Amino acid sequence: MQIxxxxxxxxxxxxxxGAVIYDIYQSGEFEQEIKLDHTPVTSADIAAHHYLSKQLALLTPDIPILSEEDCDIAVAVRQSWDTYWLLDPLDGTQEFISRSGDFATIIALVHKNKPILGMIYGPKDDVLYWAVDGEGAYKETSEGEERIFSHTCPQPLTSLNVVVSRVQNPDNIRKLVEDDIDLELxxxxxxxxxxxxxxxxxADCYIRLGITGEWDTAGTQCIVSEAGGAILDLNLNPLSYNQRDTLKNPDFIVLGDRNLTWSEILTG
Structure with a gap:
């Protein structure tokens, strides 16, 4: 397959x-409920899931699909897949509900447990990020497309620009980083x-504490890796895909500079 x-x-x-989602967002008319894992889901999530899954099935009928909104697939079945699409049709459901506009569609292609293609589209700003394994990472806006690279931090390291969730307690992030490093959140x-x-x-890094699914990180992992960074758990091990009974991620860090000694920066 020529990716x-x-x-x-x-x-x-x-x-x-993204247009399916944004039309619903702008109308302000949607239904919502709480799933069994205590996370919200809206009619926009479901509409995006159905549209995206249908289009990918038409594009690549031989490649199975695993979506956040259709993930109840037997472990033995999904682990038999050599290649599959891994989707979060609406990443940022709570942001959609709270009307911040910070939500996106995530598409990832996973081959032999490794994300080899990632695409993320944010409809509010009409921004699209994408990457293919070995081909670099790119950002596309109305002004055109450019290759992107993560930031190389000056050494000795004295500060980090850290992007965090709006609901994240900053004190919990501060506890994970050496005291002599200033944090700009x-x-x-x-x-x-x-x-x-x-x-x-x-941003230099993004530290995520709390529950996420493999669909939240696979597309991002390909993009970040091709830009020069990495996504690792807090023990600095790579995240795994479709290798465990659960599809939930551990706490993780998205880092931009792989040359920093992160084992000395993180104290948690």
Whole structure:
């Protein structure tokens, strides 16, 4: 499969999915409920899931699909997949509900447990990030497309620009970093958009404490890795995909500069 040949059509699909979400967002008319895992889901999540899954099934009928909104698939079945789509049709559901506009669609292609394609589209700002393994990471706006790179921190390290969730207690982040490093915190919704800030060098790292799913990080992981960074758990091990019974991630860090000694920076 020539992955790069999929990119033009995937861009159209990502933008069209974003339009499905944004039309509902602008109307202000949607239903919401709480799922069994105590996270919210809206009619926009479901509409985006159905549209995105249908379009990918038409584009690549032989590739199975695992979506946040359709993840009740037997472990033995999904672990038999060599290649599959991993989707979060609406990343940032709470931000959608609270009307911050910080939400996105995440598309990832996973091959042999590694994300090899990532695409993230934020409809509010009409911004699209994408990457393919070995081909670099890119950002596309109305002004055009550019290759992006994560930030290389000056050494000795004295400060870090850290992007965090709006609901994250900053004290818990502070406890994880060496006391002699100053932290500049910036808040943003949507796990994927925060990761993309690191990928394009606008933040040094993103520390995530709390429950996320593999669909929240797979697309971002490909983009960040191709930009020069990495996504690791807090023991600095790579995140795994479709290798465990659960699809939940551990706490993790998205870091931009792989050359820093993160084992000395993180104290937690």
């Amino acid at each position: 790069m040949t999929l990119i033009p059509e995937l861009k159209k699909i990502a933008r069209a999915t 910036q808040s943003l919704g949507s796990a994927s958009l925060k990761g993309c800030l690191v990928a394009e060098g606008k």
